[in-house]
Amino acid sequence: MNPQTLLQHYDSAAPWPAEHGIAPDLAAAYQSALAVRALRSARGEQPRGYKVGFTNRTIWPRYGIHxxxxxxxxxxxxxxxxxxxxxxxxxTVHPRIEPEIAFGLAATPPAGATLEQLFASIDWLAPSFEVVQSHSAWKFASAAEPVADGGLHARLLVGRRTPVRQLADSGAALDARLAAARLQLFEGERLVDEGLGAHVLDGPLHALLHFVLELQACPGAPVLAAGDVVTTGTWTDAWPIAPGQRWSTRITAPFDTLSLALR
Structure with a gap:
């Protein structure tokens, strides 16, 4: 499918056909996603940041993405x-929910940033829920498919933001604190899943660093800028959702709980 057709499927909430024509070429899939980004920008939508997906190694075997x-x-x-x-x-198409940690950027990280340089570029952190979707019903032949499918992004709800310096005074300290944090995911009063910060590429700060370096290496990709929001991947599996449900998370202090009503 060409970028215009991909955008039409997004707009109409129409599933992809079985023979969708997405080749297993990851570099080409990113170029297609950037072309869709240009089409959306041209019609007035404004980029506000990025989502990073499949950072939780514990769920890679379930989706065949590694x-x-x-x-x-x-x-x-x-x-x-x-x-x-x-x-x-x-x-949305086949929506699911993912509890994550989102970052707000205060400055553009330098090329080839270290963990400490990245820390110096962060403004705030917050609990978040990403609603993800799949136009191929969560069946992927390769990583190129979810990339071409907008990174599977549908919605992002960001909770109360905490300035990064209230959490740690260095990248190493923040990394350790996030990696050790624990999260519980509830649907109503029912405990659905649990996760650790360390599941997310050894910690959400590492996931952010991985993304920053990948974005810098991607031909034609925009430069990460002050004010951008980046959500760093689910701490649990991605769970199917429906209107009328209420989901919430409890995370190790100092993060607040986050509740989401779906309609």
Whole structure:
């Protein structure tokens, strides 16, 4: 499928055909995703950051994807809240929910950034929920398919933001704190899943660093900028969702709980 056809499937919430024509060429898939990004920008949508997916190594065998991917987050898909939010699932395809940690950037990380240089570029952290979707019903022949499918991004709800210096005074300290953190995921009062920060490429800060270096190496990719929001991947499996449900997370202090009502 060409970029215009990919965008039409996104807009119409139409599943991809069985013979969709997405070749298993990851570099070409990123170029296709960047072309869709240009089409969306041309019609007035504004990029607000990025999502990083498949950072949780514990779920790689379930999806047949064994390396992280990334995609764009938009002004039309991003919401902020102070602990409780609502997300409309209209127009999504096979939606699922992922509890994550999102970062806000204060500055562009330098080329080939180290963990400490990346830490110096961060403004804030926050618990988040990403609603992901799949136009191929969560069946992937290669990583190129979810990349071409917008990185599987549908919505991003970001909770209360905490300035990074309130959490740690160095990259090493923040990395250790996030890697050791624990998360519980609830649907209503039912405990659905649990996860560790270390599941996410050894910690969300490492996931962010991996993404920064991958973005810098991708031909034609935009430069990460101050104000960008980056969500770093799920701490649990991605769980199917439906309107009328309420989901929440409890994370090791100092992060707040985050609740999400679906409609």
């Amino acid at each position: 390396a992280p991917i990334w995609g764009t987050v938009w002004d039309s898909t991003l919401q902020f809240c102070e602990g409780e939010g609502q997300v409309d699932l209209a127009g």
